[in-house]
Amino acid sequence: MRVADTVLSSTVTNNLRQSLSRINRFQNDLSTGVKIHDASDNPAGASRSLLLRSDIRNNQQFQRNIGEALGQMDFVDSTLDSLLNTVIDLQGVAIAGASDTVNPENRKIMAREVNELLELAVSVGQTKFRGRFIFAGTETLEKPYEDIRDSAGQIIDVGNAVRASVTLNDRATAVGTLLGLTTPPAGTVTIGDQTVAIDLATNSLDDIKASIDAAAPTGVSTTIEESVRNGQSTFKLRISGTATVVDANNVLGSLNIGNVDTTKAMLREVGDGIHVQVNTSGQDLFEGAQNVFTSLIRLRDALNGNDIDSIRASITDMQVARGKISEVRGVLGARAERVEVQRSLLERFEVNLTGALSITEDADLSETVLNLQQEQTVFQSALVSGQSVFQPTLLDFLQ
């Protein structure tokens, strides 16, 4: 076959170029340790790599969430532990107080001790973790419980607090208008021991405050809080004190005023779509019949009044309170256990994911080194054969 001189040289350079480009590729793999440099290097691998990385990222976030969750659960648990110890102490006081050998003076001293522990229990109910009330359900910025004191400063009742209203831009305009309600609700609302008639179609914040103040429910005071933001005043109606709000027509409810709901779960995501509650319901401990607060008040009053039957009854009250606290702690502990298990699962899973990622995109070093050496051999032989291609022509032999 006839071969033109240009073809010879172009074949040699073509082969050298191809070999060099392969060497470059292996060299790139080796120096980066990665075999996928562009999506086109391995489209399926690239796609998988993207997903694996997002999985790893989520996994790390879940582990962070778990750290956060366990921090809060530990705090709640130690709070409950101190409350439990308080109640155990009180049970001892009750047992001692019920003894016939104790005289009324001693009981009065015991009552003072109980009162101190009651103050402690109330402050436990208002415990904050990182600035948030832990027994307020998800309404973490509202104080869940308020105490009512007599003139001597003694706590006579502890009950559900009332949350403040939504923020409004004006205190003198009808609330219904400000909220943009098409049919503003109207009706009577029971606050503690009084009933107030409110019509959101006509009543402004000031009007509502005036109505409540006029009815004057026991242990309740009202304020309108003003705050200024960007030069604009905003207003909130706050009903302080403890009172049960009964609002059948959702009148104050439209303003978001109502008793703080201490039951709502605070959730953390610890796995894809797996949510875990990290708080405990305040209601289970501090509300309803035979709750911690009322039991303590009863014991104190019984000791003060030298009423041995009531003191004996308090021993059972303390037992019930211990049971409640232990039960809540048990549930919390079981949840923390579950979260710990989830954490170790996530840690193991992260190792798996990282391994899968490495398999997907890391270059096999020994294989690549071998390939590189083979290719270098090819390149060198191409150079040698190229040298002999540009051999002498017939002209070299003509004289």
Next chain:
Amino acid sequence: MPSLGSLVNIGISGLRAQQAAMNVVGNNIANVNTEGYSRKSAKLETANTVEGFGTGVEFAALTRARDIILDRQARFEAGNVGRLNFLESAMSTLEAIFTEVAGGGTTETGSIFDIDGGAALTGALSRFFTAFQDLANNPESQATRAAVREEATLLTEQFRRIDGQLAVMKDDLDRELQNTTTAVNALTRQIAILNEQILAAKENVTDVAGDLDDERDRLIDDLSELLDVTALEQTDGTVTVTGATGEGVLLVDRDRSFDIEVRLILNPRGIASTNLVTVKESNPVPVTTGKLAGILEARDTQLPRFEDELNLLAATLVDRFNTQHAAGFGLDGSSGNTFFRSTGTTAQLIEVSDTVLNNLDKIAASGPSVGNPNVTAGPGDGGNALALSDVRLEKLFGGGTQTIEEFYADVVGQLGAEARQVFTAAEGQRLVQNQVNERRENVRGVSINEEASQLILFQRAYQAAARVVTVVDQMMQSVLNI
């Protein structure tokens, strides 16, 4: 009986013919490295016979070594290579746009898919979603809210950056289309001029047009890299060139060339787009090979396809996210707020809503209260933040089969597969072209060995013809000395 004088003439005709032939060989050797050069050979014929006696040799014609079939094949392959070469560069640009390492964050050496800085959109997406989990952990905190806003802004910036780069690429493609069209017109004009020169040359002397033919073939080769070309040689030595597929469009006819241009026309969907038409009759120029076909395919098929995917991603994200966000409550108890600007449903327009930008309290981390769905469950409730984060688990794409991240990973995968296919096809096509070109070069290219042997032949023949003249001279001397 021929005379001694005619013998001298025979010798001289030999000298002339061999010298001309050596001239051809010399020219061949000189052009051994000239691109598009076809080797020539001298065709020698016996001169007229007079009364049965020959009168020597004459230089009859200059012939070009060529194979018309290989020429056509080479041009066809050049067209394919032209298209794929351009597509190859367009696809790697597109690939780079979609997988480029994002600027911020730590980057892992050599990897385009970095977890923190991350693979442009993927990293931004997963950071965006995890920011909402941080928000669920700390719904009351202004700092976490600010972090959510920053991550969201970063995400929208990523969308807009990719979209902006796609827009730049589209502009570049339009400019390239314009430039290539200009190049086509320049080539067809030169071919028409050469047609004219060849026609003039061939009317006078048959054997001079050789190098002009080479030049014209080379121009047609160049043209075939730009679009589908059919070259038909006419009996008068001119070439008629038609471009495009099917019936084709007349580009060169004898000494006239016909320009094509890029013109804004409405496509069937009613969208104005620039397309190729002939200047004179405004006929469309449907190209399937060559650089022009590559440009059009990149501009009208590949780029819009991935742009559409990106826009679908943005639109779905904005829509779903806003719905979920509106269902939740902000720190200030407000509800029904949008997180992204509701009009920004393309990658170009996606933007965090002014409500959220101006007031972090509006980020709806909390869910509704159990008792009353119209009010917030409280500032410490991260229920809606979790729901927003869980949007990443929802199968919103591919008819309910893919999550957002799976969809985007799939888009990158598809782009990679598409690019890889083009790269492989281009590599293969270049090999085919090389083979055809080698075969073509083997037919028309110069071989020094061959030329050297020719040189010896003609040199010896020249020496022999000179000797004939010498012998005649001696014969004449003998006659004169009688």
